[in-house]
Amino acid sequence: MLNSCEAMAVLPAKDLKRAREFYRDVLGLEPAEENEAGLTYRTTAGSGFFLYETDNAGSAKNTQVSWTTDNLEKEMAELRGRGVVFADFDFPGLKTENGIAELGGERTAWFTDSEGNIHALGQRA
Template structure:
């Protein structure tokens, strides 16, 4: 039954007002719905995510959400123009150049939102 259900990602925020401003000003996203549980954002693809307030925000060190794009450089340029800073990594199996890592079959870039969540862009190659 789950395969027929709507899926929504959930991200923590220490300060929901600050998060709303970041997602609007830096990522160009508007809140689609305000619920008692938080702020819902809906993508044109039908995907959605919820930002909810909790003191646990920013504690995860893993990628929490990723957008797939056809042109990672264009997306990064637009986001950089809005003030988003992309992470640079030099780890075993993961090295970025100008914010982009090339992996088997895909390219990826990561940034940290105002709440400490690690978000990414990915492009299939």
């Protein structure tokens, strides 16, 4: 039933103006649509997410958006150059080196946006 429907992530922002600046200045994204409810972003790969203002932003402790790239180190270097800090983990089942974890054939790195939302950046083997 839902396989023909478009799906999109929904991200909260405590400060929509600040979030918009982060997505523009740090991630290089501009909204494809804008209305009183929030901002819709779309990638050229066909995915997207909706960003809206709420006091609940930053409360989730799980990955909320996952990005896939063909060159993880290159993307990380560019994002680091724009001020992104990648998380480091060292506990059973998850250890990062230089911000990258090896997970079942995928290499993944995590960062947070200006609103505390957790993003993953991964490269499939």
